Each structure stands twice: as C-alpha cells, then as structure tokens.
Amino acid sequence: xxxxxxxxxAPRSLPDDRLAxxxxxxxxxxxxxxxxxxxxxxxxxxxxxRGKVWLAKVESDAKLTFQAIQGDKKASFKFEDLAPADHALxxxxxxxxxxxDKEAQAMAGIYMELAGNTKVADEYYDKxxxxxxxxLEDLFN
Numbered sequence: 566x567x568x569x570x571x572x573x574x575a576p577r578s579l580p581d582d583r584l585a586x587x588x589x590x591x592x593x594x595x596x597x598x599x600x601x602x603x604x605x606x607x608x609x610x611x612x613x614x615r616g617k618v619w620l621a622k623v624e625s626d627a628k629l630t631f632q633a634i635q636g637d638k639k640a641s642f643k644f645e646d647l648a649p650a651d652h653a654l655x656x657x658x659x660x661x662x663x664x665x666d667k668e669a670q671a672m673a674g675i676y677m678e679l680a681g682n683t684k685v686a687d688e689y690y691d692k693x694x695x696x697x698x699x700x701l702e703d704l705f706n
Contacts, residue, residue: 573683573684573687574683574687575683576678576679576681576682576683576686577678577705578679578705579675579679579704579705583704584679587672587675587676588644588645588652590672591644591652591655591656591659591672591676592623592627592644594659594663594669594672595620595623595629595655595658595659596623596625598623598658598659598662599620599622599623600623603662604619604620604621604622604623605619606619606634607619607620607658607661608634609654609658610654611631611647611651611654612647612648612650612651613640613642613646613647613648613651614631614633614640616633616634616635617633617634617635618631618632618633618634618640619631619632619634620655620658621639624641627643627644627645628641628642628643628644629641629642629643629644629647629655649676649679649680649681650680652676652679652680653673653676653677653679653680653682655676656669656672656673656675656676656677657673657676657677659672659673660672660673660689667692667693667694667696667697668693668697670689670690670692670693670694670697671689671690671693671697671700671701673689674686674687674688674689674690674692674693674701675701675704677689
C-alpha cells in the first residue's frame, strides 16, 4: 500500500478551536517575517498557482500576496482559502527562517500531519524535542 510507505501512522485531526489558534500562530509568524523584510524568493508550489511562486507579503487582514518566480504576476489569497497543503508549506517556510525555534518545528509538524504526511510530521516533532511531545498529545486529544 502506498500510504504505508509515506506515513508511519494515520494522521490525526484537530478540533476547530485548536486549529483556529494554530492558524493564528502561523499567521503571526508569517506577518513578523513579512514586516521584518525577511521574506525571500523561496519557490513553492501553491495549490492555487500554476507555476512556482514565493510569499511576497502578509497583510494585517490575513491576506497573503504571492508573486510568480518567473515574471511579475502577483495574486493575493485569504489564509483560510488556502489548502492544508499550502498551510504546511507556509509553516515550513517559517522553520526555514527560524531553524532553532522549537515551537516553529512543532507547528510545521502539526501542519504536515494535518496535510496527511505523518512521516515528515514526526521528523519535525523530533526536532521540536521531547518537551513538545506531551503538548502535542494533549493538543490532538
């Protein structure tokens, strides 16, 4: 079976209230990177884009502006209109900018799990460290 190759276990889901808090945390982190001028042209494949794009700006109304890697086309989307796979990519973007941030590692793991990839999620959980293991268990239960 294909899923046994990519996943070490079945993905869990979060209650809506906890997901809302998680989304708020990710948006805050992305906003901080945007306002600090730290966003770089790191190519990503967004579900709403045909070609590679990069996150160019985060606005205060939870709107994210992406720019094409090739050319000058831009498109803005509300955070909640993006797919779980897009949220996972954005959480990994935060980790790329903050590799020593254990909370960012844990967040990326959660988003990877919500997107269905528990193998990569577990790798992020390991990087987050044992102090986050119990918090993660509590979060999902």
